[in-house]
Amino acid sequence: MDNRTELEQLGEFGLIKHLTQYFPIEHKTTIKAVGDDAAIVEIPEGEHLVITTDMLVEGVHFDLMYTPLKHLGYKSVVVNLSDVFAMNAIPSQITVSMAVSNRFSLEALEELYAGIKKACEFYKVDLVGGDTTSSKSGLVLSITALGMAAKEKIVTRAGARESDLLVVSGDLGGAYMGLQVLEREKEVFKSAPGAQPDLSGYDYILERQLKPEARKDIVELLSSMNIQPTSMIDISDGLASEIMHIADQSFVGCDLYEEKIPVAPETIQAAKEFNIDHTTAALNGGEDYELLFTIKPSDYEKLKGNPSFSVIGHITNEAQGCRLVTRGGGIVALSAQGWDALRAGI
Amino acid sequence: MDNRTELEQLGEFGLIKHLTQYFPIEHKTTIKAVGDDAAIVEIPEGEHLVITTDMLVEGVHFDLMYTPLKHLGYKSVVVNLSDVFAMNAIPSQITVSMAVSNRFSLEALEELYAGIKKACEFYKVDLVGGDTTSSKSGLVLSITALGMAAKEKIVTRAGARESDLLVVSGDLGGAYMGLQVLEREKEVFKSAPGAQPDLSGYDYILERQLKPEARKDIVELLSSMNIQPTSMIDISDGLASEIMHIADQSFVGCDLYEEKIPVAPETIQAAKEFNIDHTTAALNGGEDYELLFTIKPSDYEKLKGNPSFSVIGHITNEAQGCRLVTRGGGIVALSAQGWDALRAGI
Numbered sequence: 093m094d095n096r097t098e099l100e101q102l103g104e105f106g107l108i109k110h111l112t113q114y115f116p117i118e119h120k121t122t123i124k125a126v127g128d129d130a131a132i133v134e135i136p137e138g139e140h141l142v143i144t145t146d147m148l149v150e151g152v153h154f155d156l157m158y159t160p161l162k163h164l165g166y167k168s169v170v171v172n173l174s175d176v177f178a179m180n181a182i183p184s185q186i187t188v189s190m191a192v193s194n195r196f197s198l199e200a201l202e203e204l205y206a207g208i209k210k211a212c213e214f215y216k217v218d219l220v221g222g223d224t225t226s227s228k229s230g231l232v233l234s235i236t237a238l239g240m241a242a243k244e245k246i247v248t249r250a251g252a253r254e255s256d257l258l259v260v261s262g263d264l265g266g267a268y269m270g271l272q273v274l275e276r277e278k279e280v281f282k283s284a285p286g287a288q289p290d291l292s293g294y295d296y297i298l299e300r301q302l303k304p305e306a307r308k309d310i311v312e313l314l315s316s317m318n319i320q321p322t323s324m325i326d327i328s329d330g331l332a333s334e335i336m337h338i339a340d341q342s343f344v345g346c347d348l349y350e351e352k353i354p355v356a357p358e359t360i361q362a363a364k365e366f367n368i369d370h371t372t373a374a375l376n377g378g379e380d381y382e383l384l385f386t387i388k389p390s391d392y393e394k395l396k397g398n399p400s401f402s403v404i405g406h407i408t409n410e411a412q413g414c415r416l417v418t419r420g421g422g423i424v425a426l427s428a429q430g431w432d433a434l435r436a437g438i
Numbered sequence: 439m440d441n442r443t444e445l446e447q448l449g450e451f452g453l454i455k456h457l458t459q460y461f462p463i464e465h466k467t468t469i470k471a472v473g474d475d476a477a478i479v480e481i482p483e484g485e486h487l488v489i490t491t492d493m494l495v496e497g498v499h500f501d502l503m504y505t506p507l508k509h510l511g512y513k514s515v516v517v518n519l520s521d522v523f524a525m526n527a528i529p530s531q532i533t534v535s536m537a538v539s540n541r542f543s544l545e546a547l548e549e550l551y552a553g554i555k556k557a558c559e560f561y562k563v564d565l566v567g568g569d570t571t572s573s574k575s576g577l578v579l580s581i582t583a584l585g586m587a588a589k590e591k592i593v594t595r596a597g598a599r600e601s602d603l604l605v606v607s608g609d610l611g612g613a614y615m616g617l618q619v620l621e622r623e624k625e626v627f628k629s630a631p632g633a634q635p636d637l638s639g640y641d642y643i644l645e646r647q648l649k650p651e652a653r654k655d656i657v658e659l660l661s662s663m664n665i666q667p668t669s670m671i672d673i674s675d676g677l678a679s680e681i682m683h684i685a686d687q688s689f690v691g692c693d694l695y696e697e698k699i700p701v702a703p704e705t706i707q708a709a710k711e712f713n714i715d716h717t718t719a720a721l722n723g724g725e726d727y728e729l730l731f732t733i734k735p736s737d738y739e740k741l742k743g744n745p746s747f748s749v750i751g752h753i754t755n756e757a758q759g760c761r762l763v764t765r766g767g768g769i770v771a772l773s774a775q776g777w778d779a780l781r782a783g784i
Contacts, residue, residue, distance in 0.1 A: 129524035130490035135481040144476035178475035189493040234580035
């Protein structure tokens with residue numbers, strides 16, 4: 093970067109003001125945003141508030157060696173909004189807190205906030221608060237997202253019933269394979285600094301990893317199709333783990349069909365190259381931010397054949413547990429080996 | 439500690455479940471707490487939501503050498519609730535996110551959460567969500583608090599008008615002097631490990647530093663006295679800085695009378711000992727978590743003589759700026775040299 097402005101030149105209040113000055117307020121429910129002891133939000137009559145929060149730690153959740161700060165800002169908002177959509181709600185406001193070491197210049201944080209702003213614009217959410225402080229090492233981001241929905245529209249993980257169909261949006265495993273490519277190129281770079289990373293041909297899976305989107309379109313589509321999911325969750329830790337969350341909280345079992353799991357050709361190709369089973373990437377890879385939900389059997393006709401959705405299994409009774417029906421017709425118990433931030437980092 | 443359970447034995451989901459299992463849900467507005475993609479909150483008709491967030495970083499905001507983890511948990515909730523009270527609202531829910539290194543055992547986090555739970559119980563707020571992840575170094579806490587109030591009751595920093603009276607609750611400078619005592623004993627300990635800290639006689643100011651309370655009682659008292667502040671802020675960064683926030687956002691000036699600033703005898707005593715002017719401790723020390731507010735002159739009779747309040751000045755016009763009228767009758771421009779987390783840490 094050409095210019096480097098040290099953070100201490102601005103101080104805490106100056107920094108927040110500087111970084112948030114170009115964030116417009118668009119949501120009519122935002123009564124007061126950044127700048128007071130607290131933000132003020134109006135909840136329309138008949139609606140409930142949903143609130144979710146995620147913490148992202150440098151070296152655990154992201155590696156700045158291959159994550160551009162603007163992408164990091166964008167993704168850190170998206171992962172929170174994904175949780176709001178998973179409640180069948182529409183996100184409306186976020187707060188962004190950040191601990192940052194003096195390794196970062198003002199210009200670096202401007203990049204980060206440019207990504208945050210881009211996500212706010214795309215998803216039409218307002219930045220209404222946050223906190224900025226120093227850190228002894230690295231960057232820690234903590235984002236909280238608010239959303240709203242009519243009370244009767246909100247969907248939890250707990251409503252799946254026996255014989256409901258299990259449906260997933262988009263395709264799975266791509267973000268995980270993108271990460272493998274980035275990690276490989278990082279190792280190449282470490283052993284031969286100056287080597288140009290070879291990322292050509294991996295556009296799709298790299299975008300899945302570096303610039304995921306939250307499925308706002310799916311929530312809107314379900315609404316327009318008049319489908320009210322009986323349960324829903326977003327896929328952040330891998331399909332297997334998320335299915336088991338729904339099963340646990342709904343007190344049901346589930347049969348998942350391997351052959352029905354949607355995996356993109358680019359993901360299958362990369363999995364082959366890395367000698368990874370692509371079903372494993374889909375089941376345990378995580379970070380796809382697709383929506384996994386259950387619907388009543390009577391709603392099947394409404395989404396049958398729609399390319400946005402794959403029906404991948406059905407809900408059984410609790411005693412049966414969660415099972416994977418393999419391509420060969422075998423039946424194995426599903427186990428969650430999803431990405432665990434705590435195990436991964438410690 | 440007798441037992442040490444490593445965090446990786448539990449994993450992320452196990453850890454959250456373990457730490458939050460004894461948190462009861464008490465608030466009728468909490469529809470769904472921990473355990474889904476997001477928590478669900480109901481906002482009563484006619485009320486607005488307020489939301490505030492704070493990030494606390496080890497080595498910047500707290501020093502575990504002299505901060506017991508239980509106190510840290512308590513205080514980290516209190517500082518957020520204080521912001522909710524500063525809006526004249528009543529806190530209802532919090533989320534707690536935490537990045538933690540493997541230096542911490544499960545038992546240490548249980549202590550931290552015991553403090554968080556104690557604050558939740560005392561202030562009647564529900565823990566409804568959060569995130570737990572690993573950190574490469576130290577402990578980072580990010581807490582978000584929600585509160586509610588009737589729309590017309592909410593008070594911002596922007597409503598002060600010329601001739602309004604400036605009022606503060608409790609007394610000031612104590613938390614800062616408590617910190618000086620703790621820092622002194624830390625230095626003694628570092629030069630002579632094993633030395634017993636000499637903390638006797640400092641109970642009041644140590645409690646102000648280590649176990650501050652948010653002034654819920656003041657918000658309730660003002661309501662019962664039928665006083666609606668015209669502006670309000672909590673004192674986290676020092677009286678001077680907070681007065682200037684109100685002045686800035688209300689487009690007014692302010693005359694503050696040094697002789698009216700409430701300082702406890704224990705604080706004055708410690709200030710003498712440390713050769714610190716106690717007015718400076720009150721103006722710039724911070725962390726007192728008292729409420730600073732303005733009232734219409736016509737409300738003066740309602741709180742006159744009430745020992746919970748001190749009238750310390752009055753609002754003037756913007757051109758006059760913020761001024762301190764000293765004990766000797768001199769007039770100096772007020773300047774904010776409050777505790778700046780960014781400058782302090784970098």
